[in-house]
Amino acid sequence: MIKAFRVAMATAITAASVVGVGTASAQDGEDTFATGFNLVNLSDTEANVTISFYAEGQGTAQTTFNTAVPAGEPVTFAELSVIEGLNEGFSGSAVVSSDQEVAAVVNVVRNGDLAVGAGYSAVSEGAQEVIIPLLFKNFTSLDFDSYFNVQNVGTEVANVTVTYEGGATETATVQPGSSARFDQGTNPDLPDGFNSSAAVTSDQPIAVAVVQNGNTVLGYNAIASPSTTPLFPLVAGNNSNFFSGVSIRNVGDQSTDVTVSYAPSQAGTACTETQTIPSGEARNFALYTLDATTGDSDTPITTDCDRSVFFVGSGQVTTNSANQPLAATVNQQNNVNVSGGSYTAVDPSEASGTLVMPIIQDTFFGFFTGFSIVNVGDAPTSIECTYAQSDVTQSVENLAPGATWTAQQSGVIPANTDNGYNGSGVCTASASGAQIIGVLNQLGSGEDDSFFVTNAINN
Incomplete structure (x- = not known):
């Protein structure tokens, strides 16, 4: 069975990446953005992976890339300019297909500075309506703007409507696999100081990723299922x-x-x-x-x-x-x-007994990671986290219902490269029927916005 997930923003540059990001393309005012992603094979069998890149507005892949990912191992897709047919300046989306279960996170960097950016998770399926809780246009003295990409993950042309709080609307027709960008900073129907939300509807399933850009850069996934108890x-x-x-x-x-x-x-x-x-x-x-x-x-x-x-x-x-x-x-x-x-x-109903962290780092070019995991089940559970290409584990015993465990990977995992440890992690709760949820931080030692945050992936 071929499994697929979507990357709503993908681009290409010639500059090499050092923190699991690379790629380049989109523009917001004077800022240029680039993306890269870390993918991990979750199975005990080698994964045959195909990545199809779709330029914005195009229903046919501009190029495809095939690779094999070893069992249980991560791979970083950063210097995408080496892929034939994916030129500098590409802006669009990607679909990753695999004969094994895989997961990925995406990092977005600004103006070629690998220490200034944001992250979000790739998604395995879309929805016909999503909520974007927080968008900006020229907001505060820090001039925050936002933009988001809507990717059609269906099989037919998608008719997409964006409805902003306050009544302004935008529409787009999006080909299968492709994406459309909605930029609040250049939208004349939104007032300066806009700080609000939007609903995105479509007659095909869609995936949406959001970037907020000001004195820092932040990113997140749109919400397909609002919760009464988030x-x-x-x-x-x-x-x-x-x-x-x-x-x-x-x-x-x-x-x-x-x-x-x-x-x-x-x-x-x-x-x-x-x-x-x-x-x-x-x-x-x-x-x-x-x-x-x-x-x-x-x-x-x-x-x-x-x-x-x-x-x-x-x-x-x-x-x-x-x-x-x-x-x-x-x-x-x-x-x-x-x-x-x-x-x-996160809605607690989305919890599971296993969490995947597609990127884990320990002093990798000055970056390390840390995570927080919450036991949302009704019984205590022990949790053990293992890391690719390492015998190191981190664990907690009998985490109580409703309790949180926080752990960092700084000076913990021996290097697997010349520049520190760069890998992935899987955290497993041992209690019968255990339910856990988590979030991952990636933090650098530089003075810039060297801070990336993503939801851990329930599996």
Whole structure:
């Protein structure tokens, strides 16, 4: 059986990559963006992989690339200019097909600087409606803009409609496998200062990836299934200048009172925060309750959190008074070192007993990774993480229901290259019926925005 997943933004350059990113192409104002991805073979059999690249607006692959990936091993696709037929300046999408199960994450870099960028996860299937919780046009003094690519993962031409909060719309016709780009920064129907959401509908299944571009670059996947109890595997405050902002949007038709419960992993004390979210609006959680440097909210908040203390843990919506569907993203920001990353909240029903991290690094050109895993099951479970091309494991015993485990890979995994460790990881929960969810951080030692965040992949 041939399995396939989609990469909604793909491009090519001649510059070699050092952190699992490479490729180049799209433009937003004066900035140029490039993408690369790490793919991991999840099986115990060699995977025969075909990657088809589609230029924007084209229904026929511009070129295809065939490769074999060893069992259980990762591979980095960075210097894509070596692929015949994929020229510098290519902008579009990719479909990866394999006779074995594979997973991938995508990194996006700005202006050729491999330390400034964002990440998102490749997807294995699409949906005919997705929610994008957080978009910008010339927002704040940092001039944040956003754009997103919509990829048609169906077999027929897709008629795509984007409806922004406030009523503005855009449409596109997208060929199978191909993609269309929607740039909020150049959209004349959106006002300056736009900070809101959009719904994307199609008569074919689609996949959507979002990039936010300002003093930092952040990226995330659009949400196909809003949740009444979304979960946030990593939330922080006063964490070496890092803090989190959880943007929760009520996509239902009634106002609802939402309580988020925070559980510490590395540091902090359990606490709660409650806000009322009117229909069609969003509220920021964690931002004004878990960090001392972020100012005050313009809307009422009820909380018992102490925003002056160091906190690293997780959060989950535990009360949703009107049981409304919620779509949420988590931005992790550092305004001192000017770095940031983003991921989408997860519905607990998407949990499984195994998590895949397609990229794990330890002092690889100055980059290392770390992850947070939440036990969303109803029984304690032990979790063990193994890493490709290494005998090193990391584990936790009897992680309680609702508890979070955070681990870093810095000085932990011996190098498998001349420049440190560059591989992948699989984390397995041992309890019968165990259910876990996670998020992965990739952090560099440079002064630029060397911070990439992606959702771990449930398998």
